[in-house]
Amino acid sequence: MQRIYHTWDKWECYPAGFYESDCKGRKLSKLEAESVYRDFLKDDDLFRFALERVLKEWPNSCEHYLSNENMNRIAWLGQASVCIHHGIPSCFRGGFNLLEKHEQEKADATALEYLNHWLTAHGEPELKPEEAQSKTEANLY
Numbered sequence: 001m002q003r004i005y006h007t008w009d010k011w012e013c014y015p016a017g018f019y020e021s022d023c024k025g026r027k028l029s030k031l032e033a034e035s036v037y038r039d040f041l042k043d044d045d046l047f048r049f050a051l052e053r054v055l056k057e058w059p060n061s062c063e064h065y066l067s068n069e070n071m072n073r074i075a076w077l078g079q080a081s082v083c084i085h086h087g088i089p090s091c092f093r094g095g096f097n098l099l100e101k102h103e104q105e106k107a108d109a110t111a112l113e114y115l116n117h118w119l120t121a122h123g124e125p126e127l128k129p130e131e132a133q134s135k136t137e138a139n140l141y
Contacts, residue, residue, distance in 0.1 A: 001124050004063040012058035013080055020089040033088050037095025040082050041107040050081035051114040057084065066118050074132055077111040 008014055017024045023033055041047055054077065055062060065076045079090040088095075096104060108129070116126040 001067055001069060001119070001122075003069075004067040006060045006064045011061045011064060013061040013083060016058075016083055017087055017089050018061075018080065018083045019091075021091055023089065023092075024087045026087065028088075030092065030094075033092040034095035034098055036086055037082050037088055037092050038098040040086060040088075041078060041096065041099060042103055044106070044110060046085070047078075047081060047107065047110055048114075050085040051077060051111065053084050054080045055114060055118055062118060066115060067122075072133075073115050074108050074111040077114055078107060081111075 011018075013019075022028075028036070040050075058080065061080065065071065065080075066073050075093065075096075078096065079093050082088045082092075082095075083090065096107070099107065112127065112129060112132055115132060120126060
């Protein structure tokens with residue numbers, strides 16, 4: 001896929017608080033924010049609703065991040081969806097690790113489904129789970 005770049009000031013995720021270190025005025029502890037993240041990912045209907053919002057409302061952020069095959073796009077979609085819905089920044093992504101293994105797999109499968117929606121809408125083929133893995137340092141060298 002041809003990489004699409006946008007400068008940070010065009011990313012919709014930036015003013016939404018994706019890179020903040022707290023929850024935009026909400027008084028949540030790290031554990032509370034991670035628990036919200038966990039519970040959000042467990043609610044398949046809510047997760048799907050927020051993923052649809054990300055794909056629709058954050059076109060520049062999606063282009064910038066989802067065209068980057070060298071990052072974990074599935075994780076980004078999960079983080080973006082909880083940010084757009086709850087205002088929980090990506091720094092609380094540890095909530096994913098609070099899920100049971102089968103819940104993690106379900107959340108990843110759901111995010112992959114939406115990544116594939118985005119890819120096919122941009123003329124790219126769908127990916128299988130192993131093809132959607134990020135190109136980590138171990139994979140690059």
